[in-house]
Amino acid sequence: MRLTILGGGGFRVPLVYRALLEDPGRAVSEVVLHDTDPRRVAVIAEVLARLAQGHPAPVPVRVADGLDDALEGAGFVFSAIRVGGTAGRIRDERIPLSEGVLGQETVGAGGVLYGLRTIPVALHIAERVAALAPGAWVINFTNPAGMVTEAMSQVLGDRVIGICDSPVGLVRRAARAAGAEPAALADPDRAGYDYVGLNHLGWLRSLTLDGTELLPGLLADDEALGSFEEGRLFGGDWLRTLGALPNEYLHYYYFRRETLDSVRDTRETRGEFLDQQQGGFFTRAAAAGGPDAVYALWERARLEREETYMAHSREASGGWQRDSHDLEGGGYDRVALALMHAILGNSGTRLILNVRNGTTVPQLAPDAIVETVCEVSAQGARPLPCAPLREDQLGLMLQVKAVERATVEAAVFKDRSAALRALALHPLVDSPAVAARILERAAKEA
Incomplete structure (x- = not known):
């Protein structure tokens, strides 16, 4: 089966390829990369070549000659594009900051600007998929993931599914802090969780293991809360007031003044940091001379990128370093491959995904994209029923969905x-x- 990656020159593409190489149930026979920047995709292809070295059965990689060539014959399409590049992200951040409001690529005014620029391109991709690969499943990584998935679903219906690694990361960290073993969390007969919201705006409201609810005990334990990112970001008092664990991006909403103060006069926004870091990486990599050297540069840049993730929010909540568990990289790749396996294997796997609402949140339109726990089969992802939302949660969801x-x-x-x-x-x-x-x-x- 052919897997096409749009945005194939993206910095995270090697994480997907590495996960494919390590996948014991691999169904992918070829990876096709497409990118509008030939220099970037050539560098990333070298990183993939280094990952494939010495592997007994590497997955062949090909750089496509245009979008249509990339899509024809694809079984799955991973869409991870960045329209306007990091220069566009810098504008999305700086323009709102100049007006005294938050600039962030998926949240607030910056997210709206990014969506306005990205949605027309995403719709064109959806139309070409419908024409050239109507049986393909599109897994959308492209931010702002909720609104981009919603736009693409107007063309592709349920055959486009949005993913994000924030919810699964939250569940994993909360379970570890509550004393649950990762293997137990992966067993649907033993573990369960209730997560609902929109992309970058959701809440973990229940976490059970062997029929025992773990969340109240975790929320009452300041030491346990202080052992993982969301606990440190929001603080025990506020989390107990909420009675839930929010997605890390809700820090921008709940602590907007503190977060804005931390970035208002910053010398370097996140977009500016990534523009310099990634620009420097691709320049050095193009002259590095061989896959080994290019891979070493990529790994150093990847670690620096992970270490500085959401740095302004961490500064606003007291300043602390990310855990080693969260610096390993991956997340999107694991969710995407789990989703692909669940569809191909008709397995009924439960994953947190961005899908059409249906009746999950009755106050939202059936075709509105929500982020919630889904059961995945050969027919796609079906959102599971969830407990009613509290008024504060529903109110914020309704406003941001509008x-x-x-x-x-x-x-x-x-x-x-x-x-x-x-x-x-x-x-x-x-x-x-x-x-x-x-x-x-x-x-x-x-």
Whole structure:
């Protein structure tokens, strides 16, 4: 089976390939890379060549000659594109910051700007998949994952599924802090969890092992909470008040003042850091001379990237280093391969995914994309019923979903009013006048 990776020159592609090589139930016979930047994809192909060295059965890798060539014959398509590159991300961050509101690539005004730029390209990809590979499953990594998946689902229906590694990372860290073994967590007959929300906006509300609810004990234990990222980010008092463990990105909502203060006068945004780091990596790698040297450069850059992830939020919550468990890399790759295996094997595996709501959250439209626990079979991912949302959770979901749907409308129909509505209604943008100025500047600097 052919696996196509769109955004094949992306920095995380080697993590997917490494997971494929280590996969005992491998179904992929060929990996096809497509990227709009030939220099980047050539460098990443060298990293993959180094990973394949010495492997008894490496997966062949080919760089496609255009999008249509990449899609024809594909069984699965991993979409991990970055429209506008890191230069676009820098604008998405800096323009809102100049107006005194948060700049972040998936949250707030920055996320809306990124969505406006990305959705038309994602829709074109969806249309080409429908024409050239109608039987393929599209697994969307592209941020902002919720709204991009929602746009692509207008063309592909349930054959596009969005993924994110934040929810599975939260579940894994919480279980470890509560004393559960990873093997037990992987056994659906022993472990269960209730997670619901939107992409980068969700809550772990239940965690059970052998019929025992673990979450209340974990929330009551400050030492255990202090042993993992979300516990340190939010603090025991607030987590006990919520009665749930929020996705790490909710730090931007719950502690917006502290997070904004940590980035308002920053010399370097996350986008600027990645632009310099990745630009330097690709420049050095192109002249490195051989897969071994290129791989060593990539591994050093990968570790630095992981160490600095969400640095401003960690600074705003007291400053601390990431755990070694969270520096290993991977996450997206493991979720994507688990999803692919579950579809191919018709296994009924349970995963947290971005899928059409159906009746999971009755207050949302059936076609709205939500992020929740799903059961995966050969027919795709089916969201499981969940407990009713609390009013504060539902209210935030409804408001941000209105922003996401307005962003999709604006991108599809080139509708400035919808774009302004998306920006002005976002909880992290505090004025329609500010929203209008952000929109005007983004249009001028595009």
